[in-house]
Amino acid sequence: xxxxxxxxxxxxxxxxxxxxxxxxxxxxxxxxxxxxxxxxxxxxxxxxxxxxxxxxxxxxxxxxxxxxxxxxxxxxxxxxxxxxxxxxxxxxxxxxxxxxxxxxxxxxxxxxxxxxxxxxxxxxxxxxxxxxxxxxxxxxxxxxxxxxxxxxxxxxxxxxxxxxxxxxxxxxxxxxxxxxxxxxxxxxxxxxxxxxxxxxxxxxxxxxxxxxxxxxxxxxxxxxxxxxxxxxxxxxxxxxxxxxxxxxxxxxxxxxxxxxxxxxxxxxxxxxxxxxxxxxxxxxxxxxxxxxxxxxxxxxxxxxxxxxx
Amino acid sequence: xxxxxxxxxxxxxxxxxxxxxxxxxxxxxxxxxxxxxxxxxxxxxxxxxxxxxxxxxxxxxxxxxxxxxxxxxxxxxxxxxxxxxxxxxxxxxxxxxxxxxxxxxxxxxxxxxxxxxxxxxxxxxxxxxxxxxxxxxxxxxxxxxxxxxxxxxxxxxxxxxxxxxxxxxxxxxxxxxxxxxxxxxxxxxxxxxxxxxxxxxxxxxxxxxxxxxxxxxxxxxxxxxxxxxxxxxxxxxxxxxxxxxxxxxx
Ligand SMILES: Cc1cc2nc3c(=O)[nH]c(=O)nc-3n(C[C@H](O)[C@H](O)[C@H](O)COP(=O)(O)OP(=O)(O)OC[C@H]3O[C@@H](n4cnc5c(N)ncnc54)[C@H](O)[C@@H]3O)c2cc1C
Numbered sequence: 280x281x282x283x284x285x286x287x288x289x290x291x292x293x294x295x296x297x298x299x300x301x302x303x304x305x306x307x308x309x310x311x312x313x314x315x316x317x318x319x320x321x322x323x324x325x326x327x328x329x330x331x332x333x334x335x336x337x338x339x340x341x342x343x344x345x346x347x348x349x350x351x352x353x354x355x356x357x358x359x360x361x362x363x364x365x366x367x368x369x370x371x372x373x374x375x376x377x378x379x380x381x382x383x384x385x386x387x388x389x390x391x392x393x394x395x396x397x398x399x400x401x402x403x404x405x406x407x408x409x410x411x412x413x414x415x416x417x418x419x420x421x422x423x424x425x426x427x428x429x430x431x432x433x434x435x436x437x438x439x440x441x442x443x444x445x446x447x448x449x450x451x452x453x454x455x456x457x458x459x460x461x462x463x464x465x466x467x468x469x470x471x472x473x474x475x476x477x478x479x480x481x482x483x484x485x486x487x488x489x490x491x492x493x494x495x496x497x498x499x500x501x502x503x504x505x506x507x508x509x510x511x512x513x514x515x516x517x518x519x520x521x522x523x524x525x526x527x528x529x530x531x532x533x534x535x536x537x538x539x540x541x542x543x544x545x546x547x548x549x550x551x552x553x554x555x556x557x558x559x560x561x562x563x564x565x566x567x568x569x570x571x572x573x574x575x576x577x578x579x580x581x582x583x584x585x586x587x588x
Numbered sequence: 589x590x591x592x593x594x595x596x597x598x599x600x601x602x603x604x605x606x607x608x609x610x611x612x613x614x615x616x617x618x619x620x621x622x623x624x625x626x627x628x629x630x631x632x633x634x635x636x637x638x639x640x641x642x643x644x645x646x647x648x649x650x651x652x653x654x655x656x657x658x659x660x661x662x663x664x665x666x667x668x669x670x671x672x673x674x675x676x677x678x679x680x681x682x683x684x685x686x687x688x689x690x691x692x693x694x695x696x697x698x699x700x701x702x703x704x705x706x707x708x709x710x711x712x713x714x715x716x717x718x719x720x721x722x723x724x725x726x727x728x729x730x731x732x733x734x735x736x737x738x739x740x741x742x743x744x745x746x747x748x749x750x751x752x753x754x755x756x757x758x759x760x761x762x763x764x765x766x767x768x769x770x771x772x773x774x775x776x777x778x779x780x781x782x783x784x785x786x787x788x789x790x791x792x793x794x795x796x797x798x799x800x801x802x803x804x805x806x807x808x809x810x811x812x813x814x815x816x817x818x819x820x821x822x823x824x825x826x827x828x829x830x831x832x833x834x835x836x837x838x
Contacts, residue, residue: 372746376729380720388682391711411808415806417804455757458742458755460750475836511766518748524706567816568814571819573820580822
């Protein structure tokens with residue numbers, strides 16, 4: 280009875296989401312190992328060894344794993360499943376892409392987006408855009424689950440001293456090939472890890488106006504997010520979308536600017552500690568979840584807020 | 589090239605679903621039902637590939653009770669050529685669905701299975717990846733752009749950090765994200781024509797699928813409710829609250 284956590288990383292850095300996933304794993308009260316699969320990912324292996332609560336780091340380090348394609352990684356997990364009863368990964372686009380493939384190879388029904396661990400077989404997860412919390416019980420011998428990272432406080436990144444075990448190298452599946460990647464470059468904190476998030480919606484009107492939010496965010500050391508309408512309209516790139524089908528955030532402070540508050544948007548931010556809504560329509564549904572609402576034109580109050588902070 | 593497009597009948601995205609009062613299920617009696625938005629995007633993309641001369645036939649399939657004929661007809665009105673209904677309980681799990689689709693793939697031999705990345709009821713985001721595993725083909729999930737060229741699928745994917753492009757050997761599974769396309773509205777003549785397009789029904793037995801539940805729903809509950817907040821008069825009042833009451837800024 281052991282748990283395997285799949286490390287999320289870019290061959291250099293262990294992503295913080297892994298630490299939240301380790302926290303979910305800790306609730307299962309059984310030994311936890313981590314799989315680090317990648318290429319030249321020694322630095323990540325060291326970080327995984329140092330993470331709190333890890334017993335062993337399984338290492339699959341090979342050139343064909345540079346881009347960590349699920350077609351290549353799922354068979355590694357299947358081949359090394361041993362006596363693991365639980366396999367966990369963060370519910371990021373990477374984890375969501377990989378784990379169902381693993382579950383199907385193991386012939387088990389995966390469980391997506393768990394937000395609570397009740398016992399070894401029973402978990403809570405949101406359904407219907409978070410309007411309902413389902414308690415589900417698995418009868419499968421292996422539980423393959425993605426973890427909603429905002430629901431678990433991260434374990435310490437340091438202090439651990441896990442051993443390592445090198446896995447036998449496989450070979451590329453040849454089914455899929457990496458072509459290119461366009462990654463957003465930003466000096467601001469990562470959206471899902473920031474303490475303060477300022478999100479803009481259709482009310483911003485265009486991409487240039489998002490500068491107002493960037494300026495405010497920089498003053499507060501916050502990240503900037505967006506509604507789907509703002510992304511669809513091309514104001515900002517897709518990686519900024521918050522919501523049911525975008526990122527899930529739960530910062531200390533979430534400021535929704537020119538966002539109406541559709542169910543699908545709320546699904547991604549309503550666990551935030553404090554929500555501020557700035558909207559010129561006093562009946563906008565966003566005010567129903569906001570701790571502090573300001574009915575005003577954003578073009579007046581955002582510059583004022585920025586200058587007064 | 590044949591494209592198979594699995595679609596799901598779900599509660600319309602505008603409906604706010606609540607748990608039943610006994611907390612054992614969700615209350616969706618009389619709720620408006622629609623084709624899952626991601627599935628509709630998959631149908632649209634397949635139809636566009638046919639219009640471009642890339643695909644020769646678009647087959648839609650839905651797994652559930654006979655009410656899904658409505659969504660299958662709607663998909664044929666958008667341009668799908670024929671439909672298959674796999675008769676089953678409406679709460680079949682993604683793994684069982686993926687097994688049904690694998691059985692269908694063995695019969696129909698499509699080169700692409702194009703489906704939504706998630707259905708907005710269970711929010712599982714699993715079926716496409718599971719089918720790709722069972723079929724042992726490549727997967728292009730969360731697609732915002734699909735190009736078929738040189739016997740391969742070039743898929744641009746929406747990932748947390750930005751965009752990633754993959755080249756998948758065919759056959760392959762592709763799952764759609766919201767920005768892949770904007771589905772058209774069906775025109776009346778097409779709706780009429782769709783009524784005459786073929787719709788076959790298969791059973792789980794015929795496909796040799798065991799639909800037993802592995803993850804049981806034991807309880808439903810509403811999410812933690814937020815306390816209704818207050819409106820502040822101006823920026824100064826907002827700053828005062830954030831500093832002194834909420835203490836989230838210094
Ligand atoms: C399957 C599906 C999945 C979806 N997933 C997501 C998701 O993940 N995330 C998401 O966000 N949406 C998602 N949506 C879309 C969602 O339903 C809404 O359409 C979207 O959130 C609306 O964005 P918005 O609030 O920016 O735009 P609108 O609803 O148009 O609201 C704009 C707001 O700005 C205000 N405003 C305008 N000008 C000003 C001004 N000068 N000053 C102040 N206020 C102003 C208006 O009063 C209005 O309230 C999804 C939809 C579907 C069907």
